[in-house]
Amino acid sequence: MMTLGQVKTELKEYDGEPIKIMEVCGTHTSSIFKNGIRSLISPKIQLISGPGCPVCVTASAYIDKLIDYSLMENHCVLTFGDMMKVKGNKLCLTQASAVGGNVKILYSPLDAVKIALENSQTQYVFAAVGFETTTPIYAVLIEEMKKNKIKNLKLLTSLKTIIPAVSYICENEEKIDAFLAPGHVCVIIGYSDFNELAIKYHKPFVVAGFEGEHILAAIYEIVHQIKNKQSNVKNMYVNAVSEEGNIKALAMMDKYFEKADDYWRGIGIIKNSALRIRPEFAEFDAGSTFEEYKESPPKGCRCRDVILGRINPNECPLFSIKCTPLNAIGPCMVSTEGVCGIWFKNREA
Amino acid sequence: MKIDISYGSGGKQTSNLINDIFIKNFDNEVLNKLEDAAVLDMSGKIAFTTDSFVVTPMFFNGGNIGKLAVCGTVNDLSMMGAMPKYLTTGFIIEEGADSETIDKIAYAMKLAAAEANIKIVAGDTKVIEGNGNVYINTAGIGTIMKEGISIHNCQKGDAILLSGNLGEHHAAIMSKRMGIENNIMSDCAPLSLLVKDLIDNDIDVHCMRDVTRGGLATVLNEVAESSVCRVEIIEDSLPVSDEVKGFCNILGLDPLYMANEGKLIAVVPQSQAKKALEVMKNNKYGTNAQIIGSIVCGKGVNMITTLKGNRIVDILYGEGLPRIC
Numbered sequence: 001m002m003t004l005g006q007v008k009t010e011l012k013e014y015d016g017e018p019i020k021i022m023e024v025c026g027t028h029t030s031s032i033f034k035n036g037i038r039s040l041i042s043p044k045i046q047l048i049s050g051p052g053c054p055v056c057v058t059a060s061a062y063i064d065k066l067i068d069y070s071l072m073e074n075h076c077v078l079t080f081g082d083m084m085k086v087k088g089n090k091l092c093l094t095q096a097s098a099v100g101g102n103v104k105i106l107y108s109p110l111d112a113v114k115i116a117l118e119n120s121q122t123q124y125v126f127a128a129v130g131f132e133t134t135t136p137i138y139a140v141l142i143e144e145m146k147k148n149k150i151k152n153l154k155l156l157t158s159l160k161t162i163i164p165a166v167s168y169i170c171e172n173e174e175k176i177d178a179f180l181a182p183g184h185v186c187v188i189i190g191y192s193d194f195n196e197l198a199i200k201y202h203k204p205f206v207v208a209g210f211e212g213e214h215i216l217a218a219i220y221e222i223v224h225q226i227k228n229k230q231s232n233v234k235n236m237y238v239n240a241v242s243e244e245g246n247i248k249a250l251a252m253m254d255k256y257f258e259k260a261d262d263y264w265r266g267i268g269i270i271k272n273s274a275l276r277i278r279p280e281f282a283e284f285d286a287g288s289t290f291e292e293y294k295e296s297p298p299k300g301c302r303c304r305d306v307i308l309g310r311i312n313p314n315e316c317p318l319f320s321i322k323c324t325p326l327n328a329i330g331p332c333m334v335s336t337e338g339v340c341g342i343w344f345k346n347r348e349a
Numbered sequence: 350m351k352i353d354i355s356y357g358s359g360g361k362q363t364s365n366l367i368n369d370i371f372i373k374n375f376d377n378e379v380l381n382k383l384e385d386a387a388v389l390d391m392s393g394k395i396a397f398t399t400d401s402f403v404v405t406p407m408f409f410n411g412g413n414i415g416k417l418a419v420c421g422t423v424n425d426l427s428m429m430g431a432m433p434k435y436l437t438t439g440f441i442i443e444e445g446a447d448s449e450t451i452d453k454i455a456y457a458m459k460l461a462a463a464e465a466n467i468k469i470v471a472g473d474t475k476v477i478e479g480n481g482n483v484y485i486n487t488a489g490i491g492t493i494m495k496e497g498i499s500i501h502n503c504q505k506g507d508a509i510l511l512s513g514n515l516g517e518h519h520a521a522i523m524s525k526r527m528g529i530e531n532n533i534m535s536d537c538a539p540l541s542l543l544v545k546d547l548i549d550n551d552i553d554v555h556c557m558r559d560v561t562r563g564g565l566a567t568v569l570n571e572v573a574e575s576s577v578c579r580v581e582i583i584e585d586s587l588p589v590s591d592e593v594k595g596f597c598n599i600l601g602l603d604p605l606y607m608a609n610e611g612k613l614i615a616v617v618p619q620s621q622a623k624k625a626l627e628v629m630k631n632n633k634y635g636t637n638a639q640i641i642g643s644i645v646c647g648k649g650v651n652m653i654t655t656l657k658g659n660r661i662v663d664i665l666y667g668e669g670l671p672r673i674c
Contacts, residue, residue, distance in 0.1 A: 004656075008656070008657075027601070030601075033660060033661075034603070034654070034660060035654045035655070035656050035658055035660070036652075036653075036654040036656065036657075036658020036659045036660040037656075037658060038658075039658040039659040040656060040657070040658045107526065107527040108527065108528075212654065212655065212656045212658070213656070216656070324666070325666035326666060336601065337601075344663075344666070345663050345666065346660065346661050346663065347661065347663070
């Protein structure tokens with residue numbers, strides 16, 4: 001058994017081949033900064049961030065749709081705070097709100113039921129955005145809407161799944177040596193789906209918790225595997241993650257949602273990467289149909305390269321000069337979980 | 350009784366509102382004269398400040414908007430080394446507000462003013478259209494006890510003390526907004542006597558700041574910028590209650606960026622750090638005080654993490670909203 005001190009020493013003194021590790025989840029990115037992990041490991045171990053912020057990869061056309069709803073008579077868009085400042089093709093929800101759009105920030109999806117029941121004359125559209133971590137609660141929301149026979153609330157979904165995105169990155173980006181698998185998503189989906197990727201692409205996948213020690217231990221495991229030419233899936237978040245995941249939550253998701261192709265901002269179409277409301281529950285769907293969104297990134301914005309792990313945010317020419325959290329040009333700068341936003345907040349003074 | 354627009358007319362109903370709520374609660378010889386302005390005895394250097402309060406919800410665990418309105422201004426005066434003496438207050442009341450609610454707010458102001466040993470000597474009331482919300486402005490004046498305390502005055506080598514746990518006001522407000530039941534209480538409190546204790550004990554305070562909106566991270570960055578220095582803090586020394594830690598973990602919040610309403614940082618010579626800590630700990634609003642770091646050469650704010658890594662701590666950008674994943 002290694003002590004934390006030994007792990008830290010080995011990682012700090014690592015002098016082998018350069019290793020590039022992608023952390024998929026925004027909470028990991030945040031924790032890496034909060035714990036000063038980069039200052040504790042050898043510069044030969046590079047940590048790069050992946051597509052793990054649902055706000056960042058939501059299509060601008062989706063935001064446009066929300067804005068259209070907010071401006072329609074007797075309509076109100078319900079959303080989490082993160083979405084307010086993400087730009088559509090012209091406006092963001094904050095700006096729509098300033099020109100008369102009706103937008104309300106919620107803290108819990110289930111509050112939507114209460115609001116819809118209390119205001120039966122208003123048609124509500126819930127901006128259901130997220131990965132598998134939030135999707136089960138949307139399934140519960142639909143269940144509640146059914147039970148309460150709610151007619152004036154629908155979901156506009158942009159729900160994505162992480163395995164197809166990681167698979168896309170493995171297929172297209174050769175330079176990433178290993179992955180820190182997303183702890184929160186794995187609580188729901190388990191870790192068995194990573195086995196296929198580990199075998200196919202010969203890369204280690206390590207499921208990690210979010211404390212600094214967890215992340216150091218996971219990095220150590222990855223370095224150890226790479227040194228020994230292994231490519232295994234290893235679950236190091238054993239208190240929360242099982243191989244098969246949360247069976248009940250998965251069943252709830254499966255009851256109301258089905259797989260579909262989806263557009264990822266900055267990446268493009270990824271096959272089978274969306275969860276859409278099943279046709280038999282279409283009455284709860286505000287029109288989340290698949291469309292081939294055509295959008296070009298803002299001039300100079302390199303969010304695509306950031307999300308795909310090709311560059312770090314500070315390599316983008318707009319980073320911290322034109323693009324800041326107060327004036328976000330690319331989507332990755334908007335959310336507290338967005339890669340550029342996290343890097344900006346933690347940039348060297 | 351519901352307040353309607355007639356209570357803002359300046360006539361009989363306005364007079365009733367003033368007498369039944371404000372005079373009753375704030376009761377003192379200057380205010381009770383109901384002159385156009387308060388006439389006050391002051392001598393020496395004074396500090397003078399104002400602040401407005403628009404918090405939602407108006408009532409929360411550990412206080413209400415009235416207590417905040419008094420403590421906020423008292424604390425701003427105190428941070429300049431002043432002993433607060435007099436406050437004025439302006440109430441902007443939306444139609445539909447309940448007079449009992451306003452009375453509760455005024456009562457909280459009375460208690461906070463009594464604790465801080467200040468008088469509310471002038472006031473104003475306006476009624477506007479709306480949904481029953483109440484907004485309060487307070488302005489305050491105090492006499493300087495110790496000159497030279499300034500955000501520009503930190504010296505290399507100085508120690509930084511924090512008077513207690515982080516994040517409690519923010520967490521109490523968020524809990525109320527989100528309907529989460531817990532025991533987290535706002536730390537809202539007047540810090541004037543804590544400051545007086547430091548000065549009476551001859552602590553040569555170089556700089557003081559109350560740690561309000563934007564949290565400790567923002568305040569320390571302001572210190573670093575204004576005093577042209579680098580602030581170095583130790584993560585393990587930062588006091589945060591287990592309940593607030595748990596709350597933050599669930600919502601993805603960071604105590605460094607959360608608002609407080611009864612906490613201050615004091616920057617003092619390293620040689621007086623232990624004595625200052627002892628003085629703070631002997632005051633009821635400083636029992637969890639800690640020496641959290643020091644002033645060094647350079648710029649910005651750096652934190653030595655629990656794992657002994659380095660973390661750059663920037664100011665707060667935008668609002669600390671709960672994440673969605």
